[in-house]
Amino acid sequence: MSARQGLVLEVDRTTPPIVFHHGEGFRFERLPSGSRVVYPNEPIEPIEDVDSAIRHALDNPLGDSPPLAALLTKGMKLTIAFDDISLPLPQMQAPDIRGRIIEQILDTAASAGVDDVHLIAALALHRRMTEAELRHAVGDRVYDAFAPNGQLYNFDAEDPDALSHLGETDHGEEVVISKRAAESDLIIYVNINLVSMDGGHKSVATGLSGYTAIRHHHNVETMQRSKSFMDQENSELHTKNWRQGRLIRDAGVKIFQIETTLNNDTFPAPWDFLQKREWEMNAKERMLLLGTKKFLDKIPRKTARSIFQSIRAPYGLTSIQAGEVEEVHKVTTANVYRQHLVRVEGQTDILSMGLPYLGPYNVNSIMNPILVACLGLGYLFNMYKGKPLVREGGVVIMSHPTPWEFHPVHHPSYIDFFEEVLADTTDPKTIEHKYEKRYAEDEWYRHLYRTSYAYHGVHPFYMWYWCSHALQHVGQVIIVGGDQRATKRMGFRSASTMRDALEMATDVVGRDPTLTHIHNPPVLMADVV
Amino acid sequence: MDLPFGKFSAKTMDVISESLSGKRIAITGSTGFLGTALVERLMRCVPDCDLVLLVRPTRRNSAQRRVEREIFRNDAFDKLRSQWGEEFDRTCERRVSVVSGDVTNDGLGLNEQDRALFVSCDVVIHSAATVSFDSPLDSSIEINLLGPNRIIQLLSEANVTPHLVAVSTCYVAGNRRGAANEEFLAGTPFQVNVDWRAEVEAARRTRADLDARSRIPEQLEGFRKGAREELGAAGLPMLAAKTEQLREAWVDDQMVEAGRSRATSLGWPDVYTYSKALGETALIELHGDVPVSIVRPSIIESAWSEPSPGWIRGFRMAEPLIVSFAKGELDTFPGYPEGIIDVIPVDMVAAAIIAVAAKGPEPEPEVFQIASGSTNPLQFKKLLDTAMEWFREHPVYDANGHPTASTEWKYAGSSGLEEQLHRVVKAFDLAAKVINRLPIRGESSFTSKFAERRQNLDQLKGYIDIYGAYGKCEAIYGIQHTLSLWQSLSAEDQAQFGFDPSVIDWHHYITEVHLPTVVIQARVKTTPEKRSGPSRSERLRSAVLDTDRHFAAFDLENTLIASNVVESYAWLATRHLNPKQRLKFTLRTLTETPGLWRRDKRDRTDFLRYFYQRYKGAPLHQLEADAAEMLSDLILIKSFPAGLRRVRAHRAAGHQTVLITGALDIAVEPLRPLFDHIISARIDRKNGKLTGEMLDVPPTGEVRAQLMIDWAEDNGLDPAQGVAYADSASDLPMLEAVGYPVAVNPETRLVTIAEKRGWLTENWPKTAGAPKPLLPMGQRPKLLTNREGVR
Known part of the structure; x- marks a missing residue:
């Protein structure tokens, strides 16, 4: 059975209520007649023999690259970097694809007699991964073989002795990467390309880099000029990463890029009803949905959070390619689009979205208000090609409880950003100018990033910059069910019901607005024509 | 006439x-x-x-x-x-x-x-x-x-x-x-x-007798207990001073009682x-x-016209009561409606x-x-009705800017009200005793509100005690002699030195002269407009962060983190235990808790010495590695982010920061980047292991204050320009040693003290959403125990 394409449903009287993700729960919303609901494509058929596919990719690289075996020689210095806990979302069921690929690389390296191998979690400015998380990503065997000797570790972008300055691009952008990687004879980067922004030159240029280099593209101007950052041809973020990546290549750093794409089979049983289109649910699924909602509404948020955070996605591998960075990434992007793109005709006055419990930065953690904003206005808003789904001056309605809650270990600088920076201003430019440097260079945040499990001091700023294209584009942001104080702090409005939100939106978009709802996740990307 | x-x-x-x-x-x-x-x-x-x-x-x-x-x-x-x-x-x-x-x-x-x-x-x-x-x-x-x-x-x-x-x-x-x-x-x-001479003699003798009685062992023990209850383990010098203060206060109280009973008996x-x-x-x-x-x-009250209408000095007689009614704090007045209040x-x-x-x-x-x-009697009813009418037009606004509703006033003989109030105060004291014993702190402003309410009650009780005397007095004071003096004055003098009470228009006096000054004296708000300028807390906060300050000293437990030495010990001790050993450890610790708690209440230094013996034989190297992990797994989870922010705000303002804690140096080492200096408890080491013996007197009570001052002086810093943050009355010596003390999540005892002295009080919560582990136990690292998995 081949997967069905996504579709745009026009709501009429017979349309059942739409299931909105709402943090660690759901809402059922009846949308006005004439509204459109954009459904993702169904999961495409995965590759059955994954190990063979991996072997095939390593043996048959793309672009100007010899097969992996030919690149590995006795006595060489090899660094294997891999994507961190922010990918994929949710984490995939064991065995993780990264571990399966790394095992084959290590086998090949072992037979070539390579023994100077380092495995580095490419954190950039993300938090360190815990032992359990690393074990999940690379597998117990790899972990136990390398971690005890200090050969498997988290990248430290604030260790002054562990960074190499490779130069500046012709646009004056500094290029800094891990010293170990830079000095290796070969870097193998193992990617999971969940969305079209992932991978390519960004893998090494950002993943193994630090603040001084990342600040050149993680800034308000770049984000406002990336329309969208998910669309490589129109992404300033992409352009700058590519410039940095080419400088790394030209500096003589050899990279063997491995990229993988997954289908969007996101929710395992019993959560698989979340991948169903509402009107196609059978009686049992409806009961389950209803029961689950009631149950989740009753239990404490903490409990619901741990239930949701334990979900492991049954993702299927849809492609794996290896070799030269740019050639590999072209094929990867085509595969990502194959799964994600859904054609949508024209823009809308109001864009609505149900925000789930998870974004890239709260795996095993708490989705704090800043991450709520970033998930909606940063990620989901930018999941478009062509034009934004919502017209300029339109309204975004997001659904999420947005509690004033923070993880004290993972997000310490977020707490202060929320209490201090957003209390002062919500304007991204002002924030960047007035506060970024202080947070980025704060000793305490640096200490927590390096020795605890904290995101870098500057990270909340990036989350806010991520929203800056949307903030510039839309006229109003409303959070349905959002905590009033937290919502207000971010400059948004909260509405207790969807009906109220639509009523509030008419102040901005007039009395008879068009509404489009993106039914995401599972992930979809709107191709707006 | x-x-x-x-x-x-x-x-x-x-x-x-x-x-x-x-x-x-x-x-x-x-x-x-x-x-x-x-x-x-x-x-x-x-x-x-x-x-x-x-x-x-x-x-x-x-x-x-x-x-x-x-x-x-x-x-x-x-x-x-x-x-x-x-x-x-x-x-x-x-x-x-x-x-x-x-x-x-x-x-x-x-x-x-x-x-x-x-x-x-x-x-x-x-x-x-x-x-x-x-x-x-x-x-x-x-x-x-x-x-x-x-x-x-x-x-x-x-x-x-x-x-x-x-x-x-x-x-x-x-x-x-x-x-x-x-x-x-x-x-x-x-x-x-x-015979007034006999009265003088008796009064002096009573003082001597009571003083002697206050020095008998049972009494002294009571005062010592009271001091400990009030201050906790604040260190000997402070407890001794408090004990003596309580003794003197007791003698005074007894003398007050002696005075009251002698007066009423006559x-x-x-x-x-x-x-x-x-x-x-x-x-x-x-x-x-x-x-x-x-x-x-x-009863002398505010001026009729000289030097200016309404001029008054200090809080007089009926005002506190009137203001209490206006605030809606009381609804019964000690007196009878037709009774006369003789005001001049x-x-x-x-x-x-x-x-x-x-x-x-x-x-x-x-x-x-x-x-x-x-000649011109003012009845209670007239006073209260007029006042109520005035307060209806000029309502008192509470801290949130809402007018408080004034209710109908009821009258009661003062004794009834006294009894009622006495009962309330007694209940409050009982509650306070219970609360002081509970380890409540860091919990919103509950304790602070409690202390405030208690203080208000105390004041009110005092006023009613005083006022009751006047309420009971129903004499009418003749002023014929004074009036004839008035008659004898020249017209000029009569104009300049008016003292004929019959000219007083009580309605005018109450509404135009007296109450307007009373509300100013009582500092109550009768206008709804938003507070202009910074609040008291904001002013104090900017004072502590002023660049003129020299240093900021922080206590750790319950000031920056909601944890204690027992928890960190438990975490470190259990990190490498298997589940069975953990259970055993938990049961043992639970049975020991009451004893430890009592010991801690009695003397913190003694407690720490006793408790730290448990570290005997602990391998230093492993402890250090574990402590680094404990930062994430225990300390940060229980931290007060606003507190950590404040430490850094002090550094940003150019102040030196110092952590002074009874916690173990190894356990607080991960916090070093926040501080210029850390003063903590240290245990001696031998052959890479801890001996369980402390290297010096642990920094608690008065020792803590002294260590802070020594450090400040060694670094050329002035304690008068120092800021100190602490949560408990046992930290009083440290708080009192600096110019800018700050009570953080104060326990009830400290709330009262901080409020009396006008100290800044901060309530710093834990992060909402922070994980709440049931027991402080170290995550067992798989790596160190599952070596057999290595290929």
Whole structure:
């Protein structure tokens, strides 16, 4: 059975209520007649023999690259970097694809007699991964073989002795990467390309880099000029990463890029009803949905959070390619689009979205208000090609409880950003100018990033910059069910019901607005024509 | 007007300013409400007299300084200052001499020169008194009873006979109903015939007896226990000081009780009127050749017109009650609706005294009562109804800017209300005891609100105790003698020195004169507008973060993190245990907890020494590695982010930061980047293992304060410019050692102290959403135990 394409449903009287993700729960919303609901494509058929596919990719690289075996020689210095806990979302069921690929690389390296191998979690400015998380990503065997000797570790972008300055691009952008990687004879980067922004030159240029280099593209101007950052041809973020990546290549750093794409089979049983289109649910699924909602509404948020955070996605591998960075990434992007793109005709006055419990930065953690904003206005808003789904001056309605809650270990600088920076201003430019440097260079945040499990001091700023294209584009942001104080702090409005939100939106978009709802996740990307 | 006692026929008197012209007038009690009014009036309206003010020096201020600060800077002098301009200071200097003395000392404690000046006066106005209704028995006796005697003695010894005008009170008439006229009580059926000398002796003996009783072991043990309850484990010197303070307070309390019971047993409402009445008796007996006039005012309240309408000094009698009603804190008034509240504006009392002084003495002592009850009575009902009407138009706004609803007032005999309040206070005290014992802190502002409410109740109880006395008194004070004096004044003097109470329009007085000043004095808000400028907390906060400060010292437990040494020990100790061992550990720790807790309450240092022995044999290297992990797994989870932010704000302001904690150095090492210096407990090491013996006295209580000061001085930092943050009363020595103490998530004991002293209080919560592990146990690293998985 081949997967069905996504579709745009026009709501009429017979349309059942739409299931909105709402943090660690759901809402059922009846949308006005004439509204459109954009459904993702169904999961495409995965590759059955994954190990063979991996072997095939390593043996048959793309672009100007010899097969992996030919690149590995006795006595060489090899660094294997891999994507961190922010990918994929949710984490995939064991065995993780990264571990399966790394095992084959290590086998090949072992037979070539390579023994100077380092495995580095490419954190950039993300938090360190815990032992359990690393074990999940690379597998117990790899972990136990390398971690005890200090050969498997988290990248430290604030260790002054562990960074190499490779130069500046012709646009004056500094290029800094891990010293170990830079000095290796070969870097193998193992990617999971969940969305079209992932991978390519960004893998090494950002993943193994630090603040001084990342600040050149993680800034308000770049984000406002990336329309969208998910669309490589129109992404300033992409352009700058590519410039940095080419400088790394030209500096003589050899990279063997491995990229993988997954289908969007996101929710395992019993959560698989979340991948169903509402009107196609059978009686049992409806009961389950209803029961689950009631149950989740009753239990404490903490409990619901741990239930949701334990979900492991049954993702299927849809492609794996290896070799030269740019050639590999072209094929990867085509595969990502194959799964994600859904054609949508024209823009809308109001864009609505149900925000789930998870974004890239709260795996095993708490989705704090800043991450709520970033998930909606940063990620989901930018999941478009062509034009934004919502017209300029339109309204975004997001659904999420947005509690004033923070993880004290993972997000310490977020707490202060929320209490201090957003209390002062919500304007991204002002924030960047007035506060970024202080947070980025704060000793305490640096200490927590390096020795605890904290995101870098500057990270909340990036989350806010991520929203800056949307903030510039839309006229109003409303959070349905959002905590009033937290919502207000971010400059948004909260509405207790969807009906109220639509009523509030008419102040901005007039009395008879068009509404489009993106039914995401599972992930979809709107191709707006 | 009918003047049965009309001794002075109309217009027989000289103009006041002329009769007092060139006279030297001594005044005692000039820093008081009435005294200040007298000084101002004499300065302004009798331009040619000189004043000699007898003022008691205080520990902080000399008599001269008190006069400058407490008298001449009072707003009573605003009028004169603007009239005289630059002349003001010079005139005061020329006309006013200050002598340093005390009416409780024989010879008034005057030196040679001052005594000569004092006895050279033509008139002595004695208005020094303790007007408190619950003074200790002996201090009332010393001041109110013996005070006038000592003046007489001083004058007699100097062989001079100036006119002594002694201020007494109408209420010397005691708890009687009906007319109380201007006559001496001694020898009348209205006063029990007691020997005032015997009363003096008895009062002094009572003090000595009580002092002796307070020193018996059982009592001392009680005080020590009380001190510990109040301060916790604050260290020996502080506990000792507190114990002594409690002992003295107990003696004073007993003396207050002795005073109250002695007064009531003789028919006076309180020790004030009792001592005043006996004072009059003694004065009449002893005055000898010194001519005496006695002026008895009733309840002195804000000015009718001079120096400005409504002028008042301090919080007087009924105001606190009235304000409490306006705030909706009370709904029952101690008194009867038809009862008369005998109020007299302060300017009328001052004017009457001056007129008596100007008139000069008669051969026999005279009494002048100045009260409103007989000629222009004000009933409780009228006072309260008018006040309520006024508050309806000018509601009191609470801290949130909402007007408080004033309810219908109920009346009750004061005793009923007293009992009611007494019960409430008792319940509160019981609750406070329980709360002090509970480890509540860091929980919102609950404890702070509790302490505030308790303080309000205390105040109110005090006011009702005082007021009850007046409520019970149903005497009507005749003022015929005073009125005939009034009649004898020239028209000019009558205009300038008005003291005829019948001119008072009570409605006008209450709504236009009295209440407007009362609300200002009570600092209650009667306008809804938003607070302009920063709040008190905001001001204090910006003061602690001012770049002029030198350093900020932080306690750790419950100030920056909601955890303690036991938890960190448990975490470190369990990190490498298997589940079975963990269970055993948990059970053992649970059974030990009460004992540990008691030990900690008793003496923190002792507790730490005892507890840290558990680290004996712990491998240093592993502890250090584990502590690094504990930062994420225990410390940060339980941290107060606002506290950590504050530490960094201090650094950003250029202050040195220091952590002072009884926690183990290894456990707090991960916090080092926050601080310039860490003072913590240290355990000796041998062969890479801890010995369990502490290297030095752990930083708790007074040791903590000393270590902080030593560190500051070593680094050239001034403790007066230091900020200290702590949560518990046991940290008092450290808080008191700096110029800017801050109470963080204070336990109940500290809330009270912090509020009394006006310290900044911060309530720093844990992060909402932070994980809440059931037990502080280390995550067992798989790596270190599952080696067999290695291929």
